[in-house]
Amino acid sequence: MTDFAIIIPARFASTRYPGKPLVALRGATGVAKTLIRRSWECATAVPGSVGVWVATDDARIADEVTGFGGQVVMTSPDCANGTERCADAIDKLGEIAPVVVNLQGDAPLSPSDLVPRLVARLEEDREAVMATPAVRCSASLYAHLAADAANGRVGGTTVVFNRAQHALYFSKRLIPYLPGQTDAEAGDVHLHLGMYAYRLPALREYREAETSRLEVLEGLEQLRFLDLGLRVSALAIEALDWDAIELNNPSDVAAMERILASRGIE
Known part of the structure; x- marks a missing residue:
């Protein structure tokens, strides 16, 4: 497999949840660990990386x-998002690997075995500049996302893709629209997990490009790749045994702690 490095971009001044990386989360034994530490432990559980860095x-x-x-x-305080921060980190670290994986610092519930699968996806899809996971929603995960939307909270990101598993669009809205949604139809919605595998030239091209209008409107950095006409490969996977939610809002803390406890994560 192609060599890859893992970078966890983290910033303190989050608009929605300032100081989020240092928020303490209790696990199965009641031990509290900061979000960034849990993200680090998730990253270091990935087999085969050449190294892990927090940017x-x-x-x-x-x-x-x-x-x-x-x-x-x-990294520079001028980085607008995690992808730009990964590009800046590579400038500082050098070409440590031909593929860089961005494991976002608010998603410690992401399955670690997805990272090698993303790298393999890039090997298979030679024209893709980036690969990212799309998880089929379970009924409970869909309900969590729908509750966020109904209560005016910015929740997880969803993604739609074509039959070749190339991403068509990402949104903070629930897409596709499901009139009269049923539990069976919930599986037609795919949660985008905050994990990206980039080829190094794509990181440079991304940073040099102007910010896209859709990227600004949605607040989703990955839309810049689509705006540039670059291929993004969506690794479609079946529903997980747990809801891999991200820590987007203070109200997510209790839900995330319940999942950590149920999975037996210390």
């Missing part, structure tokens, strides 16, 4: 990471 511009996050023995690369 940040904040000294508080850097201190937390070095405190538990993680590696940090300090």
Whole structure:
């Protein structure tokens, strides 16, 4: 398999949830660990990477990471999103691997075995510049996303793709639209997990390109790739045994802690 490195972009000044990387989450044993530490543990459980780094511009996050023995690369405060931060990290670290995996710092429930599958997807789909997972929604996951939408909270991202599993669009809305949604139809919605495998040239092209209008409207960095006409490969996977939600809002803390406990994660 192609060599890959994992970078976890993390910023303190989140618009929706300031200080989110340092929020403490209790696991199955009641032990509290910060979100960035749980994300680091998720990343280091991935087999085959050449290394894991947290990319940040904040000294508080850097201190937390070095405190538990993680590696940090300090990046520019001008990075607009995680993809730009990964590109900046590679400028600092050098070409550490031909593929860089962005494992977002608010998604510690992501299955670690997805990373090698994303890298393999890039090997198979030679014209794709980036690969990212799309998880079929279970009824409970759909209900969580629908509740966020009904209550005016910005929840998870959904994605639609064509029969060749090339992404067509990503949205903070639930797409596709399901009139009279049933539990069976919930499986037609795919949750986009915050994980990307990029080819190095794509990272550079992304950073040099102008921000796209859709990217700004949706607040979704990956839409810049589609706006540039670049192929994004969606790795479609079946519903997980747990709801791989992200920590987007303070109200997600309790739900995430319940999932950590149910999965026996310390």
